[in-house]
Amino acid sequence: xxxGAIIATYALLAPLTSLxxxxxxxxxxxxxxxxxxxxTYIAMFMVxxxxxxxxxxITGYAAFGNVAFFGIGAYTTGMLVxxxxxxxxxxLPLAPVVASAFxxxxxxxxxxxxxxxxxxxxLGVGVAVGELVQNIDYAGQPLFGGASGLFLPxxxxxxxxxFFFYLMLAAAAIAIAxxxxxLRSRFGYGLIAIRENEEAASxxxxxxxxxxVGAFALxxxxxxxxxxxxxxxxxxxxxxxxxxxxxxVQMILMALIGGTGTVFGxxxxxxxxxxxxxxxxxxxxxSFDIPFVSTDARPIVAQVILGVLLVVVVIFMPRGxxxxxxxxxxxxxxxxxxxxxxxxx
Amino acid sequence: MSAPLASQLxxxxxxxxxxxxxxxxxxxxxxxxxxxxxxIGPNGAGKTTxxxxxxxxxxxDGGDIRWQxxxxxxxxxxxxxKLGIGRTFQIVRPFGSMxxxxxxxxxxLFGSAEARRRPxxxxxxADEVLELVGLKAKAGxxxxxxxxxxxxxxxxARAVATKPQLLLxxxxxxxxxxxxxxxxxxxxxxxxxxxxxxxxxxxxxRVIVGVCRRAIVLDFxxxxxxxxxxxxxxxxxxxxxxxxxxxxxxxxP
Numbered sequence: 338x339x340x341g342a343i344i345a346t347y348a349l350l351a352p353l354t355s356l357x358x359x360x361x362x363x364x365x366x367x368x369x370x371x372x373x374x375x376x377t378y379i380a381m382f383m384v385x386x387x388x389x390x391x392x393x394x395i396t397g398y399a400a401f402g403n404v405a406f407f408g409i410g411a412y413t414t415g416m417l418v419x420x421x422x423x424x425x426x427x428x429l430p431l432a433p434v435v436a437s438a439f440x441x442x443x444x445x446x447x448x449x450x451x452x453x454x455x456x457x458x459x460l461g462v463g464v465a466v467g468e469l470v471q472n473i474d475y476a477g478q479p480l481f482g483g484a485s486g487l488f489l490p491x492x493x494x495x496x497x498x499x500f501f502f503y504l505m506l507a508a509a510a511i512a513i514a515x516x517x518x519x520l521r522s523r524f525g526y527g528l529i530a531i532r533e534n535e536e537a538a539s540x541x542x543x544x545x546x547x548x549x550v551g552a553f554a555l556x557x558x559x560x561x562x563x564x565x566x567x568x569x570x571x572x573x574x575x576x577x578x579x580x581x582x583x584x585x586v587q588m589i590l591m592a593l594i595g596g597t598g599t600v601f602g603x604x605x606x607x608x609x610x611x612x613x614x615x616x617x618x619x620x621x622x623x624s625f626d627i628p629f630v631s632t633d634a635r636p637i638v639a640q641v642i643l644g645v646l647l648v649v650v651v652i653f654m655p656r657g658x659x660x661x662x663x664x665x666x667x668x669x670x671x672x673x674x675x676x677x678x679x680x681x682x
Numbered sequence: 683m684s685a686p687l688a689s690q691l692x693x694x695x696x697x698x699x700x701x702x703x704x705x706x707x708x709x710x711x712x713x714x715x716x717x718x719x720x721x722i723g724p725n726g727a728g729k730t731t732x733x734x735x736x737x738x739x740x741x742x743d744g745g746d747i748r749w750q751x752x753x754x755x756x757x758x759x760x761x762x763x764k765l766g767i768g769r770t771f772q773i774v775r776p777f778g779s780m781x782x783x784x785x786x787x788x789x790x791l792f793g794s795a796e797a798r799r800r801p802x803x804x805x806x807x808a809d810e811v812l813e814l815v816g817l818k819a820k821a822g823x824x825x826x827x828x829x830x831x832x833x834x835x836x837x838x839a840r841a842v843a844t845k846p847q848l849l850l851x852x853x854x855x856x857x858x859x860x861x862x863x864x865x866x867x868x869x870x871x872x873x874x875x876x877x878x879x880x881x882x883x884x885x886x887x888r889v890i891v892g893v894c895r896r897a898i899v900l901d902f903x904x905x906x907x908x909x910x911x912x913x914x915x916x917x918x919x920x921x922x923x924x925x926x927x928x929x930x931x932x933x934x935p
Contacts, residue, residue, distance in 0.1 A: 420709065425894055512911050521801070522801070523791050523792075523801065526784075526787075526791055526801070527788075527791075527792065528790075529777065529780070530777055530788050532779075533776075533777035533778055533779060533780070534775040534776075536739060536759075536771075536774040536775065537771065537776075537777070537840075539738075539739070539758070539759035539760050539763070540737050540738075540739065540759050540760075540762075540763055540768070541763055541768070541788060541792050541840060541841070541844050542760045542764050542792035542793045542797075542844060543760055543792050543793065544758070544760045545760065546758075578753050598779075611779065630740050661747075679816035
């Protein structure tokens, strides 16, 4: 609901930024290029958190390496645009295709693991793919731009910031719509059954392998789409910005904060957490001082605060903020007791 | 041996080993269509392992299982479920985040070839099944609010909702008191009356004698005896292996 309200607000107000009158009138939130960038980042994380929810929240497989699909999407579109000179909008659809094909391929062996084993193995894949992309050489030349990365030609359109914001927002809307559909479909019921008890699911006729791989590939497709948009938006991609390990944790934290297994929860979590990350990192114009912390150290402090937040959220509101603030018995002792009981399961 | 009805399920020398131990050791028997058969045996006799072999959760180390004439050894559990073999678990495994109705509907949504349905039809089918097992009044409740007997009913409801031709029940009466056992017996009879073949594992003698037409006794993974329940339970080997001397003494007037 929070996410819906924010999407609606932006969708209604964003076009106003193209009007000089509004800009000169000084509408602070939308006229500012920085805010646009932040809003696009928020939408990007809405896609990733919502996508992670499909495999992590609905299916119950804690994937810790989904950033691999973001990077693969970014490099797919990036390579097609930068090297093969494809138009961006023709190259973009291949990002989700390649990302989901890769997910299906590694999903077959990976999804045989459960619990911590799957989490660690998927984290390994996430790191390995980034290293591979940077280090694969072909005929003495780095195949994917190597350590110096890939530069994409700048898209020559008016209001580029607005265009990419809308594109990322559309991707977020697609991710949310896909989740909505999944949760009402036979496919989604099968995934939930796998999460609740995989053996019980299999003996009532759920093809657990196909369903798990399907959920993984679907999450990868959406994450890859965000990566594809990112590559052209950012114009430059390398291992650091296409495969950032911290995204793995951030998208999971967003889904947990918002509420796993729900339609809007992860997107709402993305809004809250991304704003917090930018705020703590000092990127927002509404600046503040953290006592005893220098400006340089703020991003590190931000990471620490996120870590503490993760612990607090998992223990005290395992069903997410939407449930926490929307539920009947919030902040009561019984809510805490119930939450602790569920966490310990 | 002449079976009055056509064999639906045939086990031939079914063997399953865990390390050096043969949990199921050369088990051979037939289940006729429409029959209701009980498997009894002491703890560790291999009853649950045998059920796991039939439903595909465990691969055979030897022998063959044939379903309506075709081998199903080595098939994945979901394919066996699609062929029309449903099962329950001894320790119930409900889908905890769902309501009673949703649990049953999932069975209808997947299950055997006949059960493949759209969500709306699956919920209608779930309602019928919940009525059959006596859970209709609790359809909207969360699973966590159910009592143990009700959870056992739900386990059966989910399996029945898959529209199986053969239902494997793993100790659905264990842990129930006498009144609850009577109710559960009625439930099993009601399910059997819909034309489902039933193979049930049970410790409670009353269940075997009260509802089964045939009993198979397992001991150390092997078939010790099989036949009519009253006859089998009078067999000296069965009394010694399973029921023990105390039971043997009680039987003497």
